[in-house]
Amino acid sequence: MDEPKRDVVLIAGHDSSERLLARAAIEQIGLDAIEVESGAEAVVSFVSDAPSLVVLDMDMPDGDGLHACEELRGRRGSEHTPILVMTRNGDLESVTRAFDAGATDFIVKPVNWALLVHRVRYLLRSSHAFDALHASQGQLATAQRLARLGSWDWDVATGVMRWSPEVRQIFGARSGGDMQLEDLLDLVHHEDRPIVREWFRSAALGNFAADLDYRCMRADGEELTIHQQAEAVAGEGIEPGRISGFLQDITDRKKSEERIRELAYYDVLTGLPNRRFFKESLERAMRHSRRSGKPLGLLFLDLDRFKMINDTLGHEAGDMLLKEAGDRLHMCVRSSDYVASARNDKMQSAISRLGGDEFTLILRDLDDAQDAGRIASRILERFAQPFQIEGREVFTSTSIGVAIHPIDGNDVDTLLRNADAAMYHAKDRGRNNFQFYTDAMNVKALRRLDIENNLRRAIQRGELSVVYQPKRDTVSGLVNSVEALVRWDNAELGKVRPAEFIQVAEESGLIVTIGEWILRTACAQQRSWMDAGFDPVVMSVNLSSYQIRAQRFAELLAGVLQETGAEPRHVELEITESAIMRYEDLSIRTLGELKQIGVRLALDDFGTGYSSLSYLKRFPIDALKIDRAFVSDVTTDPDDAAITRAIVAMAKNLGLYVIAEGVETEEQEAFLRETGCDGMQGFRIGAPVPAEQAVSFLRKAD
Template sequence: MKLQSKLAMILIPLVALPLLAVGWLAYVQLQDTSEGKTRVEMDTKLSQLSRQLETIRQTALANLELFSEAALLTQYLQTGDDLERYSLVQPPLLRLFASYQRAYPQYQEIRVLLPDGYEDARMAVPGVPNRTEEENQTPFFISLAAGQEKVHSAFLENPDTGKISLYASKQIELVDWVKESVTAPPRLRGYLSLTVDLSTVEKQLAANRIGQSGALFAVDPSGTILFHPDPGRIGSTLSGPLLAQLTPLARQQGFATLGLEGGPCLVGGRMLDEELLLFAMLPHAELLGASHRLGLNIALITLAAVLVTFGLHLSGIRALLVRPIQKLGKAAQEIGKGNLELSIDISTRDEIGQLAATFQEMSRNLAESHQRIQFLAYHDPLTGLPNRRMFQELLNYSLAHARRAGHQMALLFLDLDNFKRVNDTLGHHAGDRLLEELATRLSGCLRKEDTLALDSESDCRQTVARLGGDEFTILLPNLKNPFAAASVAKRVLEALSPPFCIDSHEVFTSASIGITIFPGDGEDAATLVKHADIAMYHAKQQGKNNYQYYAASMNAAALERLNLENQLRRALSRGELQLYYQPLVDAATLNTVSAEALMRWRHPELGMISPAQFIPIAEESGLIVAMGAWAVKEACRQLRHWQHLGLRPVPVAVNLSSLQFRHQKIDELVATTLQETGLDPSLLQVELTESAIMQAEEPSVQMLVNLKELGVGIAIDDFGTGYSSLSYLRRFPIDTLKIDRSFIKDILQDADDATITRAIISMAHSLELTVTAEGVETEGQLEFLRDNGCDKIQGYLVSAPVPAAEFVRFMQSPRGENHSAAREASF
């Protein structure tokens, strides 16, 4: 007999007997605790269901408090004239209810009930009938009218759908200031009622079974079964004796064995409130059957353990000797095939483990050598930049991506000026050092937005490549506009202007750059490279140390744009920028209530330059940050000056760009300016576009909170043009929404624009925000906005933006003359 067999005869009894003893003890213990585990499962599921129903109830009650604050609801209940109430006030109220239902789809009905139970206004989801318009005889209204609490809720069967629903209602008590005394106490005007669909809870009840044949079910105090996953098993009502046994069980949250569904069952109960009892049940047959199955499983596990022990003994030798040797053989085969990314799973400290470590080290050395060869194949050995071969692949990839996406890209071809002189005077070693330093500066001067985004499997992230000698290329994919390439070329020339320190020598060098734009200057790689090379030689002919577009028209436009940027840099220090002020008036009274500060550039030679020309340049160059800071300080200074003149103070809004919002601590700037000028913070307001505030990260959100704590107002400009969301309106401390002029322009002709405008006004007022309409130019637009409750208007109907001195005259003149003069000037 082999040693392996002899060891098996000894080991099997030593393992089998203890396992059998442990298995028997486990069976006895688990049989005793099977009912306890079932009780824990029942209690857990009942607790989860109770918490979920209570959460739904509390959410509904909280929303009732919020919905009842709506001004439209108050206006509706205080409107005594039926014609006015139903024709004028009810439609916007129902639209407000519809907006609530879009936010909470589970609210089947939102209703206004009069004190006598009449259903005066109702908004229901499609498909829900209305069989009980007179609510005074329904169980819910009877309990609602009889109760003294202002907020009432109950879980009842919905007579309209025949399913269990949550009913929640709040008393609306108001004082009619027109007909009643100021000291009169509020009296009941009606109820705001929600009907909450509990179909999701029913699905959970059906899904959360207890075992295979157990179930969760709900009944009301009269014994009517509000829900059971299998209605045929238990019927529609519980008998009186059975209900008498189950009710105390629910009140005490206990467990008992009761006769249910034709046999003994373990039953657990929970009372959510006086109207809803929850129960969980499991037949005893299944409970005992589980214990028997558990015993059989333990016996099978014990037998399996004996067999496994025998198998482990046989496989031990294979695992310790045969399989490690087989792994080493497979590793040798993989290395021979060229697969060098090996991980040999052998960690023993014996001779086999040492041999595996040797194989692993050999694989790593070969992999490093392979990576070095791959790097040299695609990179320049001197600078480490992508070489000509890799450049061609990057260019082809960029072109394919640009064609698919339909956007522009640029290729910059760079050649050093007088590089041969460095080699001739300082030697080729110095020339190599210069190229290395040049590559570092080129890579460092590119911004993140200039880099090429390749797929995640590629490690070629740089856009700078060396073609050979002193020739370099830069790829600029996904251009916003062709002039961005000139900005990059300008940065490159500026980066090369400081001297290079080569072997204790200061070496000055410059470069000539040719620029081609896809697809205008070529649609394939060869054409783009050829045209960029031609443009580069044109740059050398123009005196070197400059850049040239392949297209002459682009050169002229780029030069004009660069000239305008340079003049804009000096405009701020020369005092050429001015703030114009456009008044905002109350839509109802046409009284001037605030103003918006708008930046203007008065060039000494070109005259007034349109903001459409210089604002985009300021954004791209980053000048907008300094210009925005100046605007804040100038507006505060001007406001303080007007106060000294005795002019009636009105708040002034200053626009902030998204770039300034991201890169400047606006709260610190405003706080310092307010402190220096001594201006009342309530007279300053900052405006941010909707797109800028939607992209705000946590530090930016905190800046807005800090501004709000200072007392500065916050407005969202161009509202409706971005991805509007109630969540961010609640998240940010916003005071005002400014409806974008694109909606106001055709508000009288376009029904969609009119609907959107009404919705924005209604939503803003429900959130207690002020609404301003921009771009109001006609009396018809004014009348529409006034009729729909818009708070303020702004536009040429009132006044065009005017200098500070003219704004003072505007404020000091009679209101009617202001507006007539403004209309004549604007038309």
């Protein structure tokens, strides 16, 4: 460890014997000494050696000692260095001249060297204490500056306030003398000024809170948030004579706290309250409803076709659409549909984004439930207008569920669940509409939840099965293809209709796993029939839009074909018009990859969607299936008959195989045969049956 630096004493005088005696006395107490014999040399040595103390002979010739004292004291860095002068004249005038020149203390000649030693020790101790205090004050000032902290003192009787330099720096105020309380109040934000004025008024009476936060305006116009603490200093009576305190600029801290709060309670993308904030707001709004006796409405919105837009145009476009949707919702609400936050006195939007493309609106103080319906209608009208996203028009609608408190729920979770159920009912009714909640919807929502929960374990439980419906070629009269159809028999739910559980599977994403299982099962069955000696038939398997979107579906199909031994030319994938057009670019790429593998592609439910010649030419389609909606009335409705003839003629011209589904009567079969339809499928041809029964319509190979 380094030894502490020893103090150095500079001794300046023309009498060498005095210098020698002074040096001996000083070194005896463990100090270092430097001798010079003139005032000029003393100045030079002071600069180069930086002594801790100077012993200066004032009686050097030509007033050299006095001049040296003045010059030393005037140098930068010497303001606090002790200067002990030796003088022969102890009279008041001589001592006064020495002090005026900058001396710290004096000693009269002839010098009592023991006394000089005590004087030196005292001066050095005082100097070190002063240096420590000065350093501490400097550190405090630095700390206050870094912490944006300053002190003040207020004289209650006179109103005079003394500000530290740090306070002036915080406020950007000019340097100067004492301030008045009104000078501070002038800087306080006008909305907070009454609070601060009352704080000081109460403080003057001895009744005040220890701390206070308020906003101020700097001289340059910047808004600050100030935290202030103070304590009373007793006066002559019971009331304080002074109030002393400090204030701190906490603007950055407040901004950080607000940012943290935003992240916790607000959606980053849209800036709307998130699910957490929404549930707290709904709880407060329900309490208000109970107090006021007026009903409360909750609207649950879901954007229609958002996933298609997001996947087609990209996530950035999807994000822009969500922001625009939030803005439009703001235009549809009333001033009373705003709820105050418990953490912020400012009014907050009743609109929230729960996540994804789901939004909620809290409607307070309704006169009747139909008020909520009118606002829902207003929202539908707004959403009927196209959105401008990245320079193009994008159309989307919204499905809205409406629940009313207290009729449809007395707590947050129940009301939200019922509004959600009503929204799903609106989607089931064709989307782009609103529906009020009813008890029947809750039953349906619970049914859907039961289906989804059981469907997740249906494969591993062995509850799914595949049945096969024959397709007959019109010319040969033989079954040349079968369609694989999935069935589900659950111990709890019983036999669940495909139309019911397939929709849930698609909405939940389970269709990808289930679709792969059906594909593998059907391909394995096709190979099994061939191995059993039956003539090859084409195995048709339905393909969901979710499977088209799944990564590397073509790779999955190739793996299934290799695993099962099914030949690609004996496998047909049926895809609906809407599935292809929903992801047009992706469909072109995926269908191209599937054709390279060698499977057949059929367009299912033709005539119910886009039915465009242009996309039929772009997509590598092998066959068209006329939707059962046209076939069912083909013998009684001239329009359906005309549409069916047109589809058959178009397919023939494009070189496509055309098959009608839903054929149930002899008359329908006769019409389709006359029209030139290539194939037929329906109960007239054969019902879907398990694999072991399907062999009845298969032919043994020769």
